[in-house]
Amino acid sequence: EAKLKLFGVQDDLKLSLNAIQVLRERYLLKDQEGNPVETPRQMMERVANAIAQIDASYGEDPEVSYQEFLKTLMALDFLPNSPTLMNAGCPGGQLAACFVLPVEDSLDAIFEALKNMALIHKSGGGTGFSFSRLRPRGDRVSSTGGRASGPVSFMRIFDTATDVVKQGGKRRGANMGILRFNHPDILEFIQAKKKGGEFENFNFSVAITDQEMEAVRKNEKIPLINPRDGRVWREVSATEIFNVICESAWSSGEPGCIFIDEINRKHPLKALGAIEATNPCGEVPLLPFESCNLGSINLAHMVTEGKIDYAKLGETVRVAVHFLDNVIDANYHPLPETERMAKANRKIGLGVMGFADLLVKIGVPYYSQQALKIAEEIMQYIMLQARKTSLELASRRGTFPNLEKSTWYTQNLPLRNATLTSIAPTGSISIIAGCSSGIEPYFALSFRRYVLENTELIEVNPLLEEYLKGLKLSQKDWERILAQGTLQGIEQIPQKVKDLFRTALEIPPEFQVKVQAAFQKYVDNAVSKTINLPQNASLEEVKKVFFLAHETHCKGITVFRQGSRSRQAIYPGLLS
């Protein structure tokens, strides 16, 4: 009732206030005046129906799938990425979150990429680019006799165009900009976001090879190479460049690194070329014009009587993989090239959210060896079940057309999908599901979040109350917990409970990397994880984290030091 009054939305799924508000603003279909014309349940029906209909084209019965999809969505056991929730069942609905576009070294190709980016953003997708093929600033332009302005200046145009397009108001366009470690303009790139006010629609990542990491460790020189002619531009100290990356990441959270050799070692479609870029948040490395549709299982719902419910998890994986495979066919692509690639490789990215919630529910602290073991166990199980479903789908519907060009073929695995798993940040869908995001620890036990324009969302950990109920805390203690967003300093709370509700800034960064590595072990694509550092973390700490991520076979790394940006999307505690 209150929700109906507040937001004009009838809450027929018993969602949180924040979930209703997010759905109202961005997901529910609206009439011309901007009033919602569907309820949350009707949204789930629209999505389940549109995706289930695909079964008919394979001679299967859509009704059975419709019931399964609807039940799973309404229970919030699994949610697809935002574009699918927003657009499924709508004419021309684009359903995938992630795209990668090539940028070749000619004016024609650069502006072609720019146009394609605009079309993808308008459709609700995010885009990743490698700008490594562009000739450096100051290089020759033979047709005009002039001087090139370099990748960073072109990226500025992509950033501005993103601002202008704004994804039809539902979602701000997100981009990943990648440059190779040995590009002549690397220093300009690393520091481009440092002054702030620019490139706010971009995440920056440096693509670094194993050999370059080795050169950093050994303090060796490396040649910077002009991609236009393959000639050495000049020699630099690898360690010095790496130090500038880490200093910049320490002071502003950017750039991140992607470990491009690790990505290509695990790349199942090597015959189609090497991967140079990832999507905006890093969880999906893709070839040019590839895209990926994501979905996440809510692990908070996979616990029965204090134990992980593997039967329910397995069943949810089966439904989710079937659902995501259907999404590929239900999708309306903004570009013919992306449609061709999506249908040839049929990549999907099934992941998880609510990992921190699951751990609380089974009584295991996030910061513990056991949590690492559980992370591996859960993800391995999901990977195996997902493969099983993909094999079954292939036996009914056929394998993905490029199977014979993939490493799966040599392993004798006739899969329906070239990739199956990926861990997304779940920035919005975890709010809808009311669970912790992705595989992150709790950022804080109470926090303010700025994901909607002009609206502050206040959240208090929904599991906390239950654990503190019996302790008879004073009003003052409660106020203190809510104000600071942690249980620190509250004497009455037993250490065991404090351990269960440890927040990101109370968990050593190295351990957070280990969690990322544990999941990565059983993920086909990549893992989105922010390594949160306290404000007083040192530069050395950042370097250690980067090295550790590389050593433990992560595909990339992003750090965020508290307070290092003038504006954050999320702040701990309820005091400003």
Ligand code: UDP
């Ligand atoms: N993404 C985007 N714009 C946004 C948020 C996300 O384009 O504002 C894309 C981007 O490729 C990102 C992916 O969606 O890597 C998944 O992000 P997330 O899991 O946070 O999306 P959700 O489905 O929760 O909205």
